[in-house]
Amino acid sequence: MIELKNLTKRYGDKTAVDDLTLHLEPGTVTGFLGPNGAGKSTTMRLILGLDAPTSGTALVDGRRYADLDRPLTTIGALLDAKAVHPGRTGRDHLRAMARSQRIPARRVDEVLERTGMTAAARRRTGTYSLGMSQRLGIAGALLGDPRVLMLDEPVNGLDPDGVTWIRTLLRGLAAEGRTVFVSSHLMSEMQQTADRLVVLGKGRVIADEPMANLLTATGSRVRGPALEALAERLDGARWTGDGELTVPGVRPEEVGALAHQLGLLLHRLEATEPTLEESYMSLTADAVEYTAGGEA
């Protein structure tokens, strides 16, 4: 598990991570979302001890990364798939990592097999596509069979098969009771992978919700010849076609009851499942409004 307490990182006068407090639980996939420059990668660098925090602490299984012996057996991370020496083969790259942790060399071949990299393992990494580099990076993260996995944009450069493979892999790792922390800017991907979503903006958490909460806010779509009276009575209702009204956040049962009460004729009434994109937009919009309101 990963515990961040008031984690802050400033580069000069720019605050990359701003007072971040977060607990990541075993057995869950936590999606880390946010636009580029929101501080996702910096947060992960702080967890790995690559950069020193300005203040606050980042603990992995209760200890600072620098205090972990054989750290790859506690937390496996992929921060930058292209951060490998292009002149070295994928297999030698992993062998050097394994040797530093006293991980037996046969484990290298296991993770190569698991990531589908066996055939490419004896080629130099300079010849790899981004997708292959990502797979090698994931092989490196799995090397120590760690209880915590942290991957920064692992889906980048993967083909559709690779995307499905990653999703299955991450779900499987969480099902084994591991803590999985994965960043992405692709919300659709998170929708199918994550149990919990942490949204970062300008180094701060602007939303932190279980995925279930984000996806169960069912709305309604209703069709009828004359729905003007209904539109007036429902907040947020908008016309999405000729005689079609979409009402986010209000369940069809309530819409139907209201239509009945108003004596309106309906041609169709159905539930709408909001996409994560919509939830994300409304969440971040709320956060922005809240911030603006708070400062005013």
Added chain:
Amino acid sequence: MSATTAQAVRTAPAAQPPTAAARTGLGDAIGSEWIKLWSLRSTWWYLGGAAAIVVLTSLLEPGDGDPTTPNSVAPVLGAVSYFVQYVLAAFGIVAITGEIATRSITVTMACTPRRTRIMIAKALVVGGVVLVTSLLVTGGGLLLTAVRFGELPLLDGAQAETVLAASVYLALLAVFSLGLATLVRRTAGALSVVLLLLLMVPELLRMLSVRIEAPWVNTVGDWTPSPIGWRLMEGQWADGLALLGWAGAAVAAAVWVLRRRDA
């Protein structure tokens, strides 16, 4: 709600309790550096280049025409001071700048969070490999000349001492270059600084000391790496300690910077 979960996890026993025997040490970092070094083609180019030039010099050496006296060590030492030392200094430089430029240093630091250990391991591997290579190459060069001219003994005591001195010089120079390159971070920059120090600084200081009539300035120049190296190869082993100082200071500065700088 997450507090209870967190507590439950904290009280759960660790899956793999670390035992004293399982703890990693310097040896594991050295093992990792060793794999990294030999898995790059450039290593073979640097070391092979150094060997090739010494072999070539030995083959072209005209000999003194007298099989009863050993040949001069001058050609091999010439190869060392005109060419080999720069190749092996560059070898020490890329051992760290190669990782910084490719950002693979982040992987190294994730594997071994103790950065002092990384630097010591690199210094030992670079120094050790250069020492052994130099012994083989310079010793081999002298043997080659001796065989060509049918001399016996193949290598006398004085020659063996020169071989050892040259190898110690090259090893410490490579370690110094490694440390300096950690501070400079870039291959070209580090190479410029090393070349400047080896080629220009002693000469510049000598000229300056004449110009301002201050002999001590020349003395300072005498204690830069290349003049120390010459004296070491001439058998002044005590002066060689100063070279140990240069290498040690560079590595210490590298450790200091590595520990403080964000990766």
